[in-house]
Amino acid sequence: MNGADLLCDTLLANDVDVCFANPGTSEMHFVAALDRKPQMRCVLGLFEGVVSGAADGYARMAKKPAATLLHLGPGLGNALANLHNAKRARTPMVNVVGDHARHHLQHDAPLTSDIESIARPMSHWVRRIGSPEGVGEDAGEAIAQARRQPGQISTLILPADCAWTDLPEGTQARKVAPLAAALTDSDHVKTVARHMAAARKAGKRVVLFMGPQAIEGEAAQVAGRIAQATGVQLMTPTAFRRMQRGQGAVDIARLPYVVDLGTKALADCAELILVGVNAPVAFFAYPGKASEIAPASCEVRRLSRNDEDALHALQALAEALGVPAHGASVGAAPSIDLSAPSNGKLTSAAVNRLVLKALPEGAIVVDESVTSGREIAQLNMGAAPHDWLSTTGGAIGQGIPTAVGASVACPTRQVVSMQADGSGMYTCQGLWTQAREKLKVLTIVYANDTYAILHGEMQAVGTQEPGDNARRMLDLDQPSLNWSQLAQAMGVPSRRVDTVEAFVDALKAGLAENGPFLIEARI
Amino acid sequence: MNGADLLCDTLLANDVDVCFANPGTSEMHFVAALDRKPQMRCVLGLFEGVVSGAADGYARMAKKPAATLLHLGPGLGNALANLHNAKRARTPMVNVVGDHARHHLQHDAPLTSDIESIARPMSHWVRRIGSPEGVGEDAGEAIAQARRQPGQISTLILPADCAWTDLPEGTQARKVAPLAAALTDSDHVKTVARHMAAARKAGKRVVLFMGPQAIEGEAAQVAGRIAQATGVQLMTPTAFRRMQRGQGAVDIARLPYVVDLGTKALADCAELILVGVNAPVAFFAYPGKASEIAPASCEVRRLSRNDEDALHALQALAEALGVPAHGASVGAAPSIDLSAPSNGKLTSAAVNRLVLKALPEGAIVVDESVTSGREIAQLNMGAAPHDWLSTTGGAIGQGIPTAVGASVACPTRQVVSMQADGSGMYTCQGLWTQAREKLKVLTIVYANDTYAILHGEMQAVGTQEPGDNARRMLDLDQPSLNWSQLAQAMGVPSRRVDTVEAFVDALKAGLAENGPFLIEARI
Incomplete structure (x- = not known):
C-alpha cells in the first residue's frame, strides 16, 4: 500500500465513492490506486470546469461530497469558476490536486505554481500533504471539513512522492467522526420570536430570509408551518443550492436578480429574519443605487448563523412561536397557468x-x-x-x-x-x-x-x-x-x-x- | 471622460490596440468606453481560456502586448491555465480584471472573491486600481511592466466605480517610457568565453542553452554564428515561446520532453551555458530519477540572467570569442526526408x-x-x-x-x-x-x-x-x-x-x- 492507496481507501471508508476527474502525469499513482478500487466510480470530464461543476451537482443531490481529481495549479485554475459556485452554494466537496514531488518543487519545472494561493479563494479549507505517512490523517480531515455544516470546499494538495511512497504494512484507512454543527442559543431564538410576534401583531410584514439548509426538506416544512401559522413570508436569495418546487412544496420566494425588482420585493418589509444566510445584497453595484436590498427602515435580525444547524433553529423558532408541531406547512396549491400556444414561432x-x-x-x-x-x-x-x-x-x-x-x-x-x-x-x-x-x-x-x-x-x-x-x-x-x-x-x-x-x-x-x-x- | 475612457486611451496611447475579451456586468462601463474607440480591436472569446491563450499567441507574433478583459475572480480563474502558459513563455500581456465597486466589496455579493490571490500565481505584476484618478498611472505602469524584458504578465484590477466615475476635464492618457533591460557585465561575458574556448580546445562538448529572447531573430543569428565558428551546440527547453524553423533557419535543438531522452541528449555535455534561461529540469519527477537533466559531471555556467538583454549578451559573447561579426550563421541545409506514403491508413x-x-x-x-x-x-x-x-x-x-x-x-x-x-x-x-x-x-x-x-x-x-x-x-x-x-x-x-x-x-x-x-x- 502506498500513499495513493491510503488516500483512496480513506475516501471510500468515509463513503466518498465518486471521483470526478481529469488527471495528469503527477496524479498517475493516484490513478493507479483508483484502478485497484472498482468500488470507486471514476467519471472523466474533458475539462476541469466540468469536473468541479459535476461534483457540485452530485453533492447537492447525494447530500454527501464527491472527490475531484485535478492536475496541478492549471487544472485547479480550470476548476475555479465552478468551485466558486460550489463554495457559494455551500456544497461539500473534497478536491485532490496533484503536485510535483516535494524534492522537485525547488527546480521550478514548467508546471510548477503556487497551488495554495490558487486554491484558497475558492476553498474553505486547504492543506498540503506533508508526508506519505500523513496522507490518512490529512484526507480524513479534508472529508470532515467538507462535511462541516452547511458544507465546505476542502482542497488537499497531494505531492506525487507522497502518493508513490510505500507505507508500512498494516496501515489502514480510518473513518472520521463528523464535526457537529453549532446549535443556536435558545434564549436568542426566544428573543427573535418575541420581535416577530410583536411585528406580526402590529400587522407588519415579516420575511424569513433563508439559507441553503433552511430551504430543504424538513427545514422547509418547518418554515412552511411557521409561515402558515403566523403569516410571515418565506424568501431565499436569487442564488440557492437546492429547493423543492412544484405542487405540494412549501412556496419559498426567490429574490429577483434585477436590483430594482429585488428592492420592490422587500419594499414594505418591516422585519427581515436571517436563517443561516446573510442579508440580501445586489449582485452588482450601480451608480447611485444602494448595495443593500432591504429598505433602510427594515429591521434585519439574525435567527441563526450560517454555520449553525438551520433545522434546529427553525424548530426552536416554531416552538417559541407556539406553532403546532404537526400543522399544515403549505397553503392551498397555487393555481398557475402553464398553458402555451400550440404552434407558431418558438419563444x-x-x-x-x-x-x-x-x-x-x-x-x-x-x-x-x-x-x-x-x-x-x-x-x-x-x-x-x-x-x-x-x-x-x-x-x-x-x-x-x-x-x-x-x-x-x-x-x-x-x-x-x-x-x-x-x-x-x-x-x-x-x-x-x-x-x-x-x-x-x-x-x-x-x-x-x-x-x-x-x-x-x-x-x-x-x-x-x-x-x-x-x-x-x-x-x-x-x-x-x-x-x-x-x-x-x-x-x-x-x-x-x-x-x-x-x-x-x-x-x-x-x-x-x-x-x-x-x-x-x-x- | 471617465476612468474607463482613460484606461482605454492609455492602452491606445501605448500601442496596445487589440483587446481579447469576455466581459460581464462589472466591466460594462469599460465595454462602453471601448465602444467609443473604434481603433481598439475587440475580439470576443466564448470562454476566458480562449481570451488569455489568444493574447499569448498575439504577443508572440506582434512582439507587443494585447489587453485582455476578464470578469472578476471566476473569469480570471478561467483564464489562469493559459496565463500560466503565457507566464512561462514570458509573453507580455496586460490583463484588465473587472471587480465590484469599492463600496460594494464589503457586502460579499455572490461574485466577490479574492482576485489578487487568484492573479498572483500566474502574473509577474498585480495591482488593484485604488481610485478613478489613479487609473492612468496604474494602467501605464501595467503596460511598462508587461514590456519589461523578456516579457511579463501584468494584471490590473479595475473596480467598477473607478471605471464609471467622471474625471476632471483635460485628463489625458500618457505614453509610458519602456523599462530598459539589464545588460550583462562584460567582464563576466569574457570569463564565460574563456571557459567555453578552453573546453572547445580540449575537444569537449559545449551547449548554449537558450531562453525565449535568445532563440528569436537577430539573437538566434548571432548564436548561429557562434555555433558555426566554435562548434558549440545550440539548444532550447522543450517548451519555448517562438522559434524560426525551416530551410535557412539557425538550427536550435529542442530538448526532448521524455526525461530519458532529454538526459541522453545532454549525456556527454561538458559545459552547459545558460543564456536567459534556467538549467533544464524534468517536466515531472519520477521515483529514482533525478530532476536535473544535465549530467552531474556537466559544468553549468550562466552567461546572462533571464531579465538581461539576451541579444546583447550573445553579441558580447561572440566578440569575446572572436567570432566574425558577419560570418555565416548556419551550416549546410540539412537534408530531411519529408516523404510519406501516398495512400493507405492515416498515421x-x-x-x-x-x-x-x-x-x-x-x-x-x-x-x-x-x-x-x-x-x-x-x-x-x-x-x-x-x-x-x-x-x-x-x-x-x-x-x-x-x-x-x-x-x-x-x-x-x-x-x-x-x-x-x-x-x-x-x-x-x-x-x-x-x-x-x-x-x-x-x-x-x-x-x-x-x-x-x-x-x-x-x-x-x-x-x-x-x-x-x-x-x-x-x-x-x-x-x-x-x-x-x-x-x-x-x-x-x-x-x-x-x-x-x-x-x-x-x-x-x-x-x-x-x-x-x-x-x-x-x-
Missing part, C-alpha cells in the same frame, strides 16, 4: 411553460437559464414536484456540469437542464460526459445568439444603441452556434427547433430517451 | 510529414501536438521557413487560442494549428472566434481518442494493463468525439479523414481556404 415563454408542464414527477431541474428563464421562479410551483438547482456564485458555465453530477447521484430521475447559450459554451464539454455515462439528462438550450443579460446592463449604463465594439463583445452571432451539431459531435442526440410544434415533438422525444438528449430551442 | 507520421511538406513559406505553426507530433522537432528544418510556437507551461488547451491570437497579429500569414484531441477539447470554443474573425487558421486534429501521453505515464508507474477505472480516465472513446462536426457547429468548415489520400485532399482544401478550416485526422 422563451413557450419553452418555459411547455417544459414545466411536461416535467415528470421527481425531475431535477438544473437552471442556468439566465434571462430567458427568469419567470420559471413564478411558474414552477405549478409543475409536478421536483428539485430545482440554481447557479449560485454568478460564474457562468455551471449548468451542464451540474446536470452531470445530479444525474450521477440520481440515475433514475429525469434531469432537465435549462441552459442559456452563452453560459453553456463555457463548459460545453460536459455534454460528452453525459454521453459517456449515459445520463438521463435533457438539455434545453435557449438559443438567442447573445449575452442578453449584458444588453440589459449596457442600457443600464446609458448606452441605448451599442456600437460595433460593444456588439462584437455582447453577441454570439456571426456565426450563429449550432448547438444541435455540437451535441452530436459529443455523442448526445439532439434536435434544432424554432417552432412550438417542433419543440413539443422534441420534448416528447427527449423525455423518452434513456440517456442524454439536447434540444436547441431557437428563440 | 501521425504521415500527417506530420504531409503538413510540413505542404507548409507555405511564412507559415506560423502552433504546436500542441503532444505525443503525436513529437518528431516535428526533427522534421521541421526540412520545411519552408516558418515560425514555430510551442505550448510552454504544460497546461493543455493552449493550441486553438494561441492560433487565434497569432492570426490576429499576422492576418495574411497561414497559421497551421497542430492539435492533439484531448488538449484541444479544453478550449474548443476558440474555433468559434476563428470563424467570427475569419482567421486563416488551418487546424489539424490528431484524433486518436485518448490521452496518449498518460498511457505512457501509466506504464512508467508500472501499470502495464490499465483496468476499467484507469481506462475511463485516460481514454476519450465511448463515445468518440466528432471534431469535424464540432468545428462546423462553431462555423468552421471541416473534413474528417482516415486515409492518406483523403488527408492530402483535405490539406489542399484547407490551405486554399481564406479563413479557418479544420481537418479531423483519424489516426
Whole structure:
C-alpha cells in the first residue's frame, strides 16, 4: 500500500465513492490506486470546469461530497469558476490536486505554481500533504471539513512522492467522526420570536430570509408551518443550492436578480429574519443605487448563523412561536397557468411553460437559464414536484456540469437542464460526459445568439444603441452556434427547433430517451 | 471622460490596440468606453481560456502586448491555465480584471472573491486600481511592466466605480517610457568565453542553452554564428515561446520532453551555458530519477540572467570569442526526408510529414501536438521557413487560442494549428472566434481518442494493463468525439479523414481556404 492507496481507501471508508476527474502525469499513482478500487466510480470530464461543476451537482443531490481529481495549479485554475459556485452554494466537496514531488518543487519545472494561493479563494479549507505517512490523517480531515455544516470546499494538495511512497504494512484507512454543527442559543431564538410576534401583531410584514439548509426538506416544512401559522413570508436569495418546487412544496420566494425588482420585493418589509444566510445584497453595484436590498427602515435580525444547524433553529423558532408541531406547512396549491400556444414561432415563454408542464414527477431541474428563464421562479410551483438547482456564485458555465453530477447521484430521475447559450459554451464539454455515462439528462438550450443579460446592463449604463465594439463583445452571432451539431459531435442526440410544434415533438422525444438528449430551442 | 475612457486611451496611447475579451456586468462601463474607440480591436472569446491563450499567441507574433478583459475572480480563474502558459513563455500581456465597486466589496455579493490571490500565481505584476484618478498611472505602469524584458504578465484590477466615475476635464492618457533591460557585465561575458574556448580546445562538448529572447531573430543569428565558428551546440527547453524553423533557419535543438531522452541528449555535455534561461529540469519527477537533466559531471555556467538583454549578451559573447561579426550563421541545409506514403491508413507520421511538406513559406505553426507530433522537432528544418510556437507551461488547451491570437497579429500569414484531441477539447470554443474573425487558421486534429501521453505515464508507474477505472480516465472513446462536426457547429468548415489520400485532399482544401478550416485526422 502506498500513499495513493491510503488516500483512496480513506475516501471510500468515509463513503466518498465518486471521483470526478481529469488527471495528469503527477496524479498517475493516484490513478493507479483508483484502478485497484472498482468500488470507486471514476467519471472523466474533458475539462476541469466540468469536473468541479459535476461534483457540485452530485453533492447537492447525494447530500454527501464527491472527490475531484485535478492536475496541478492549471487544472485547479480550470476548476475555479465552478468551485466558486460550489463554495457559494455551500456544497461539500473534497478536491485532490496533484503536485510535483516535494524534492522537485525547488527546480521550478514548467508546471510548477503556487497551488495554495490558487486554491484558497475558492476553498474553505486547504492543506498540503506533508508526508506519505500523513496522507490518512490529512484526507480524513479534508472529508470532515467538507462535511462541516452547511458544507465546505476542502482542497488537499497531494505531492506525487507522497502518493508513490510505500507505507508500512498494516496501515489502514480510518473513518472520521463528523464535526457537529453549532446549535443556536435558545434564549436568542426566544428573543427573535418575541420581535416577530410583536411585528406580526402590529400587522407588519415579516420575511424569513433563508439559507441553503433552511430551504430543504424538513427545514422547509418547518418554515412552511411557521409561515402558515403566523403569516410571515418565506424568501431565499436569487442564488440557492437546492429547493423543492412544484405542487405540494412549501412556496419559498426567490429574490429577483434585477436590483430594482429585488428592492420592490422587500419594499414594505418591516422585519427581515436571517436563517443561516446573510442579508440580501445586489449582485452588482450601480451608480447611485444602494448595495443593500432591504429598505433602510427594515429591521434585519439574525435567527441563526450560517454555520449553525438551520433545522434546529427553525424548530426552536416554531416552538417559541407556539406553532403546532404537526400543522399544515403549505397553503392551498397555487393555481398557475402553464398553458402555451400550440404552434407558431418558438419563444422563451413557450419553452418555459411547455417544459414545466411536461416535467415528470421527481425531475431535477438544473437552471442556468439566465434571462430567458427568469419567470420559471413564478411558474414552477405549478409543475409536478421536483428539485430545482440554481447557479449560485454568478460564474457562468455551471449548468451542464451540474446536470452531470445530479444525474450521477440520481440515475433514475429525469434531469432537465435549462441552459442559456452563452453560459453553456463555457463548459460545453460536459455534454460528452453525459454521453459517456449515459445520463438521463435533457438539455434545453435557449438559443438567442447573445449575452442578453449584458444588453440589459449596457442600457443600464446609458448606452441605448451599442456600437460595433460593444456588439462584437455582447453577441454570439456571426456565426450563429449550432448547438444541435455540437451535441452530436459529443455523442448526445439532439434536435434544432424554432417552432412550438417542433419543440413539443422534441420534448416528447427527449423525455423518452434513456440517456442524454439536447434540444436547441431557437428563440 | 471617465476612468474607463482613460484606461482605454492609455492602452491606445501605448500601442496596445487589440483587446481579447469576455466581459460581464462589472466591466460594462469599460465595454462602453471601448465602444467609443473604434481603433481598439475587440475580439470576443466564448470562454476566458480562449481570451488569455489568444493574447499569448498575439504577443508572440506582434512582439507587443494585447489587453485582455476578464470578469472578476471566476473569469480570471478561467483564464489562469493559459496565463500560466503565457507566464512561462514570458509573453507580455496586460490583463484588465473587472471587480465590484469599492463600496460594494464589503457586502460579499455572490461574485466577490479574492482576485489578487487568484492573479498572483500566474502574473509577474498585480495591482488593484485604488481610485478613478489613479487609473492612468496604474494602467501605464501595467503596460511598462508587461514590456519589461523578456516579457511579463501584468494584471490590473479595475473596480467598477473607478471605471464609471467622471474625471476632471483635460485628463489625458500618457505614453509610458519602456523599462530598459539589464545588460550583462562584460567582464563576466569574457570569463564565460574563456571557459567555453578552453573546453572547445580540449575537444569537449559545449551547449548554449537558450531562453525565449535568445532563440528569436537577430539573437538566434548571432548564436548561429557562434555555433558555426566554435562548434558549440545550440539548444532550447522543450517548451519555448517562438522559434524560426525551416530551410535557412539557425538550427536550435529542442530538448526532448521524455526525461530519458532529454538526459541522453545532454549525456556527454561538458559545459552547459545558460543564456536567459534556467538549467533544464524534468517536466515531472519520477521515483529514482533525478530532476536535473544535465549530467552531474556537466559544468553549468550562466552567461546572462533571464531579465538581461539576451541579444546583447550573445553579441558580447561572440566578440569575446572572436567570432566574425558577419560570418555565416548556419551550416549546410540539412537534408530531411519529408516523404510519406501516398495512400493507405492515416498515421501521425504521415500527417506530420504531409503538413510540413505542404507548409507555405511564412507559415506560423502552433504546436500542441503532444505525443503525436513529437518528431516535428526533427522534421521541421526540412520545411519552408516558418515560425514555430510551442505550448510552454504544460497546461493543455493552449493550441486553438494561441492560433487565434497569432492570426490576429499576422492576418495574411497561414497559421497551421497542430492539435492533439484531448488538449484541444479544453478550449474548443476558440474555433468559434476563428470563424467570427475569419482567421486563416488551418487546424489539424490528431484524433486518436485518448490521452496518449498518460498511457505512457501509466506504464512508467508500472501499470502495464490499465483496468476499467484507469481506462475511463485516460481514454476519450465511448463515445468518440466528432471534431469535424464540432468545428462546423462553431462555423468552421471541416473534413474528417482516415486515409492518406483523403488527408492530402483535405490539406489542399484547407490551405486554399481564406479563413479557418479544420481537418479531423483519424489516426
